[in-house]
Amino acid sequence: MTSANTLDQPFYRETTLARESLAASARESVRDRLRWVRQFREQVAARYPEIIAAIQADLPRLPQELLASDLLPTADACRFLEQSAEKLLKPSRMPDRHRPIWLMGERDTIHRRPHGIVAVIGTWNYPWFLNAVQIVQAIVAGNAVLWKPSELAGTSARLLHEMLVAAGVPANRFQMVPAIRENGAKILDADIDFLVFTGSVGVGRQIATRLAQRLIPSILELSGCDSLFVLDDANVEMAAQATWFGTTINKGQTCIAVRRALVAESVIDRYLESLRSLAADHAPWPLAMASQREQAQRLIDDAVAQGARLLEPVRTAGDRSMSPAVLVDVRPEMAICREATFAPIVAVLRGQDDADLLKQQSQCAYALGASIFTADATRAEAIAQQLPVGMVVVNDALVSAAHPATPFGGRRESGWGTTQGAEGLLAMTVPQAVSHKPGTFRPHYQIGEGESVPALERMLVGMLRSSHGSRLSVRMAGMWQIIRGMMQLGKSMPKAKSDSAAHSGQ
Structure with a gap:
């Protein structure tokens, strides 16, 4: 727990109510909390047209994309908790074989205790899936949640809050503060015990610095500059389709989007021909903010100035729309291979062999995810072992990140901690060892x-x-x-x- 709440701290009323709600939470069983998880999951299925409309009111996206990337993964994550949370959070008795002789007779049990008040600073690009999973896991683990949604996703945030409370989550245990940018900074000084942030590495670094002064732990889900390997034995056409999908999903506004395609020299001509057929004559897409297109254009201009070329011309419209950009003849030292971006842009690099491709991949400080296309599973495993990333997908891209039972999180510039699966649930708790010693x-x-x-x-x-x-x-x-x-x-x-x-x- 943090120091006592004071009147001059931000969100004093909200954190006071949240702190009071923790006493009731401690009296509940995990099974009690899972009842409202099921209610919420079933409401996601029943009210999906309303949810889609709310998300579209914030940012235009196709229903099929929202169903695949937000609603289905949210419901599946809830069902995973219904199936697994009780066992995962159950006190664990230490086997006698692990007890040293100098502690003979002692009984030791590991309990999973909640942090207390978990602050969630939410994101906008997948406003239901990314926010709901973090919130639901925190509350199932016994915490109270103070949520600051993104200012770009206010409509869907209000609906998410309303549906969780309607499903049975006590209102004081899940509170939403106004979705304005200033509240993201204020919540760092509130009476919180843990924080989850999804966003850029620049903001994440500032948050880590602020929280370190108060010794408050956190999970930081930060940016990525993910790579896709196309080895010489790959299904080249499928690899090109995966590259296009991984670059353009949600208009490129995805932290685990494919940003770098590392292609074996022997298959690169076939790969580029397949990619060209997908990129030709593509219409511009509107991005959430003009700054996203500005950064993408800067990276394109920088790469072209250093010898790269566009596979197809980039079309623009207004101040924030652009067609997907594919850059070829890119080198790993270029900014496009070292910066995180939130636009439909991918850089294609060529390599002589696996070792050369790995060497080029390693020159980027981001370490969120990667994909490997090859017909040889053993070869894929060998490459995966050398990638310091949180997730590797073989012969596909992105979708496996939404598996409800697997952890999701990055390393290095991509942050720390996990927010999904068993590891994500346990991250919302702290272990407490309780030891009983008999006799005198x-x-x-x-x-x-x-x-x-x-x-x-x-x-x-x-x-x-x-x-x-x-x-x-x-x-x-x-x-x-x-x-x-x-x-x-x-x-x-x-x-x-x-x-x-x-x-x-x-």
Whole structure:
């Protein structure tokens, strides 16, 4: 828990109510919380036209895309929790075989306790899936949530909040603050215990700095500049289609979009021909913000100035619309291979062999995801082992990131922590070990008294030898030392009263 809430802290009323709601949450079972998860999941299926309309009111997207990228993954994530959360959050008794001899008789249990108040600073590009999974996991784990939605997704945020509360989530346990940019900064100074942020690396770095001053832990789901490998034995046509899909899904406004295609020299001509047929005469798409197109144009101009070329001309309209851009003859030191962008743009690099492709891939500081196209599963595994990313997909792109049971998260410039699957649920908790010691025999109390206790030393040496001796004879001798030491200590130690004896003597 953080320090006591004070009137001058932001969102004092909301965090006070949230803190009060935690007492009721502690009395609930996980099964109690899962009842409203099911209610919410079923309402997602029943009210999908209303949800689609709300998301489209914020940002125009096709219904088929919203069903695939937001609604289905949200419902599946809820069902995963219904199937798994109770077992995952159940107290775990430590097996006797793991208990060292010097803790003989002790019973140890690991409990998963909630952080307390979890702040969620939400995103806009997948406004239901990315926000709902984080919120639902936090509350199922026993936390209260303070949510600051994106200012670009206010309509869908209001509906998400309304549906979760209607499903049974107590209103004080899930509170939404106004979706304005200033509240993202304010929430960092509120009485919170944990924070989840999805957004750019620049903002993520500022958040990490602020939270570090208060020692508040966090999950940061940050930007990506993901790579797609096309090896010399790949299905080249499918790899080109996957590149196009991974570059253009949600108009390129995806953190795990394909930004770099690393293609074997022997198949690059076929690959580019397939990609050209997809990119030809494409109409411009509107992006969420003009700054996205401005950055994309800067990266294109920089790459072309250094010798890259566009596979097809880029068409623009207004101040924020552009057609997808494919750049070829790109080198890994160019800015387009080192910056995260939120536009439909991909750079194609060529390499002589797997080692060359891996070397070019490693020159980018982002480490979110990657795809590998090859007919050889063993070869794919060998490459995946060398990629410091949170997710690798073989012979596909992106969609596996929404698997409800797998973790999702990045490394290096792409952030830390996970927000999906078992690992994502457990990240919303802290482990607490509870150890029960029977009886009154406590020889270790004499260790720090400043005087030598030969019997205690003999017993400890016996424990070391009996547990870790290299030969049976050494281990047996150690057991004898333990017995002798315990007998001698039992005679010399003052007798501690048991609880029942102490009370009867009062």
